[in-house]
Amino acid sequence: MIGVYGGTFDPVHYGHLRTALEVKEALTLDQVRFIPCRLPPHRQRPSVPSEARRHMLEVALTDAPPEFVLDPRELERTGPSYMVDTLASLRAEVEDRPLCLILGLDAFRDLPAWHRWETIFDLAHVVVMTRPGYSSRWPAPLKDQVTVRVSEEKPGLPATPAGKIYFQPVTQLDISATFIRQCLAAGRDPRYLLPPGVLALIRRKGYYRNPLS
């Protein structure tokens, strides 16, 4: 099975990396593809350009497990980075192999606002990671999908290429890119929340110094 971990990674932090590792181990994923988005359709523009976010991710993955892979396909596409398009292009490459879209609880809750969100279930399973501060109450259309698609059993996932929802507990790390950006803008030190190489790159390039970013 192939994991798909999308995000703005503005910047990448241990909340992304540790949870990805735990999901990889829990579901025995063959690969976790980190897919930075170029232009997020549902939120503010990222604070730094895509190439900077990609570079930080490359640095973060230098000593990562071999199954962690940077996948730049959204950066290479024009227009908004719709996950449904990303999954469709991956599906064309991997044929019938199961794809698992890995989402934090916050991202999952917002899923009904995503472009062609119901088609996502035709293309991938959705693995939802628990996240501090977010309850598991969701809007009605999502609740309906959960009722129909939830898989209580991990072994259910590899049996089909797509279509199930699975809730994966992960170690609760209350780390967000927002908090790291705020620390940097305020001149505070965000070390221990993200890989030291990524922080060194941020400092060298002067990213996130502007309080408005």
Ligand code: ATP
């Ligand atoms: P921001 O603070 O800018 O909104 P973020 O820290 O949420 O950013 P994103 O790159 O937007 O990071 O998140 C990508 C994915 O990673 C989302 O599915 C999100 O839910 C998940 N994620 C991010 N941080 C954590 C965390 N600490 N624990 C679990 N999941 C996380």
